Amino acid sequence: MASIPLLLSKRPPIGHRQCAIRFFDLSVSSLSAKASLNFRPAQALHKLALDSTGNVILPKSLRGVLQFVRTRALNATHRDGLRFNRGSSSGWGRPPPRRDWLDSLDSNVIFYGIIAINVGVYLVWQSAISSYRVMGDPTLLMFLRNNFLVDIRNISAGRIWTLLTACFSHKDTSHALFNGLTFYFMAPAVMRLLGNKRFLMLYFLGGISSSLASVAWNTFVRHEPVSSHGASGAIMATIALYACAFPNNTFLIFFVIPCPAWVFLPGILIYDGWRSISDKRTTTDSAGHVGGLLTGVGYYVWRFALRR
Known part of the structure; x- marks a missing residue:
């Protein structure tokens, strides 16, 4: 299967800093067996580089792990009430209140x-x-x-x-x-x-x-x-x-x-x-x-x- 890169931001919007991590590799090859066996956290930390703005440029293998945690691992819990909600004043999202049956008529x-x-x-x-x-x-x-x-x-x-x-x-x-x-x-x-x-x-x-x-x-x-x-x-x-x-x-x-x-x-x-x-x-x-x-x-x- 060919890699399908997901572009997060082609051009930084006015008033926002440019995101150093622009792509997430959604293919299976990003989490290949070779990458998972040879990945060592201690060595990976020494290989981290910084771009001109001071943002960390992560290696491809670590980006794959982060993508897995953000999508599959988080979605596997199915506990929406405990997920972080940036729009909530308390910081933790809650299910929306049920609409009254009279108003739904x-x-x-x-x-x-x-x-x-x-x-x-x-x-x-x-x-x-x-x-x-x-x-x-x-x-x-x-x-x-x-x-x-x-x-x-x-x-x-x-x-x-x-x-x-x-x-x-x-x-x-x-x-x-x-x-x-x-x-x-x-x-x-x-x-x-x-x-x-x-x-x-x-x-x-x-x-x-x-x-x-x-x-x-x-x-x-x-x-x-x-x-x-x-x-x-x-x-x-x-x-x-x-x-x-x-x-x-x-x-x-x-x-x-x-x-x-x-x-x-x-x-x-x-x-x-x-x-x-x-x-x-x-x-x-x-x-x-x-x-x-x-x-x-x-x-x-x-x-x-x-x-x-």
Whole structure:
């Protein structure tokens, strides 16, 4: 077999010293029987020569031994965790951390999964209302009332899960359509920014915080046992983080009026805060909106602003 020299550096890069050892002989002849039998370390050390830059020029037999140690002997261990890693701050390489299984999923699975759950719960609500009106059977309606609405009565009865299940609940068509369109346009950019796992954390934190704000406000301030759907709070948390991350982007209020994100976010906070205090006849849970918006802002500050 012919020798195949591997050129390490034809021309020294600017700012680097020229390497004295330019070739490694990859052929079997470099480790021939004659070379291995006649090789004596003590004699080889006396034969070492220096080039003009002071670098050691190794004999061919010693270069072959070094090549063997660098490749075959090191690779034979298969212990990557103990190998020297020049890019590591500790000096010893470690296996890369495993990627979370949620983040390894296609983001469309999470995106359309949330939409599908919301649509499914909405259709069950419509079926329950129709069943009650046509046949007078309130069974399904009461089941949804006890498990997909958040209020002090459900919390007092121990149905804590309504803080979470309400995040997927819509009963009115206009409510479902508005939240669905908002989620459709806002969520993809936020998912790309956060990843699947952190986006789900934002969605659930926004919904649960909205539910808690609604229960606390209606119980201790308004003193009314108002029931609420918590999906708007999760959507508001998504809107708030989007506005914080992309403040110069334009929102279309009611899909018509253009407004920059940095103006829209404080504006809607003030508007919902004022409505929660002044308007007691509204069917919109403005206190829940405020809870979701503040959660989105807080999540952005925690994940990005404080870590810069």
